[in-house]
Amino acid sequence: MLFRDAEEDDLNKLVKMVNKMYDELNYGVSFDEKWMLPRIKSKLFLTGVAETEGYAAGFCTIKISPNEYGGSVNRQMGFLYELYIEPEYRKKGSARLLLSYMEGRLKDFGLDYIELYVRDDNRSGYNFWKDNGFSDKYIVMSKKL
Numbered sequence: 001m002l003f004r005d006a007e008e009d010d011l012n013k014l015v016k017m018v019n020k021m022y023d024e025l026n027y028g029v030s031f032d033e034k035w036m037l038p039r040i041k042s043k044l045f046l047t048g049v050a051e052t053e054g055y056a057a058g059f060c061t062i063k064i065s066p067n068e069y070g071g072s073v074n075r076q077m078g079f080l081y082e083l084y085i086e087p088e089y090r091k092k093g094s095a096r097l098l099l100s101y102m103e104g105r106l107k108d109f110g111l112d113y114i115e116l117y118v119r120d121d122n123r124s125g126y127n128f129w130k131d132n133g134f135s136d137k138y139i140v141m142s143k144k145l
Helices: 008-024 034-042 094-108 123-131
Strands: 002-005 045-052 055-066 076-085 112-117
Touching: 002 094, 008 034, 008 045, 008 055, 008 076, 034 045, 045 094, 055 094, 076 094
Parallel strands: 076 112
Antiparallel strands: 002 045, 045 055, 055 076
């Protein structure tokens, strides 16, 4: 599997994958090219692609954000928004390798801190992040109005 930065040619496939991901999570949302394109073109986002034999099998997006809470000396951090691997490539280490690639990209930018949110009902996701060195830091609470 090859890991690389996303390009505009990936746009349609990335939109399909992001919508599949949010469908699997039952978010009830849908996104289009206008939403995804800034995640490819903006200097504030890093979007990586996991590719096998010319086929995009997964992606990850990380936003470079002000580091207001972390213990890092760096004034910026990465906030991981999405990491998705197509079902047929799961449980083969692809997500772990894509995450490692993205962490390397953050280091290329001089960043040394990354955060993410994981839903409390996503136990497999929580366990994945814990297994990859993430630790509990906050409890984020929400209320529907």
